[in-house]
Amino acid sequence: MAKNQNVSLSVVRRLPRYHRFLGELMQNGVHRISSRELADIMGLTASQIRQDLNCFGGFGQQGYGYNVETLYHEISRILGLDQKLRTILIGAGNLGRAIATHIEFESRGFSLVGVFDKSSSVIGSSVGGMTVRSMDELAAFCKQEEPVVAVLCIPKDSAQVLADQLVELGIRAFWNFSHYDFAVSHKDVVVENVHMGDSLMTLSYCVHDMMDGESIEEL
């Protein structure tokens, strides 16, 4: 599979889901699968699956379907999961600690190399097997370790203040749990926002929508 330069973000966003389902099929000893069978399992249509995978040059064979293991590894490669992007996490509060300990960075293409906080009450404590460093060490650390990704588990105001400094220190991408909107002032970095509050409010809308008996497309 070749990377296609014009792949839409909505197709990219479905790739991790294909990856999860193919991983499970592998675990269950399934070696090949038709687009129709895969569609049934994933709650998609066969034509959508063929269309998605065709963005990367296709992969199935008429009458055979997909080789599960090959497709899994190709999607891994397309997602860059075989790489280890050096990553720092900033903010070792409840959320930061949960992410550092709960998320498997290594299997998702990242390597968590440092955790930082400004609060003396957590600096020096252990999170996910790492010692929380002071923000005072950030610049020197980045110069030496050259991380390219930062996970932001800090309030919006702190993120706003930090963003320029982090970009200057070589951070090219953010996994952003703060409510700071990078889009407004930083166009030259990659940002994946996880706005959990927004997600919860969307759920609120959809619950009331359901209760009102109105219809809405599937989430």
Added chain:
Amino acid sequence: MAKNQNVSLSVVRRLPRYHRFLGELMQNGVHRISSRELADIMGLTASQIRQDLNCFGGFGQQGYGYNVETLYHEISRILGLDQKLRTILIGAGNLGRAIATHIEFESRGFSLVGVFDKSSSVIGSSVGGMTVRSMDELAAFCKQEEPVVAVLCIPKDSAQVLADQLVELGIRAFWNFSHYDFAVSHKDVVVENVHMGDSLMTLSYCVHDMMDGESIEEL
């Protein structure tokens, strides 16, 4: 503003973001704003904003723009934030604890009324001001307290086993942090998935895409 039955989910997903920005404008003492000014702040186009808000009957006045406070409260109402959907959280591990303590449920239309776990090591401990209950109490609790929303902070396998029981106990909506795919076997409930691993893998793709010098639409 009236609810429109044919609002697409992508419009709904932008409402919380409008809500956040309008809340900040209010805090900053801004009383009215044009769609162009709002567009600049939010990194959207004025026509997109007008189009989005028109889904709910519009709201601006030619030559005046939007009244910030009125629009904020209308969007609150549309999102159902003035309601308090009774909510339980299942799984009081790192992630569940972070969500119970970090997320402001009350301001997002929810009221967290119970936290459950199956592990005796956390049952009885305090999370977000609540005592973690045993899963053995779940059925009786739901009969008495009638929660309608469940936050799932448990592994996929546990979610799969629990889903039917929770639906039977009256749960109509899920904020789903597990990797269980409700779409496949439950069509009659509302599910908002937060697949943090998928989000991270999407980021991985986009970082490599950027580094390869290829273009991708903004996240």
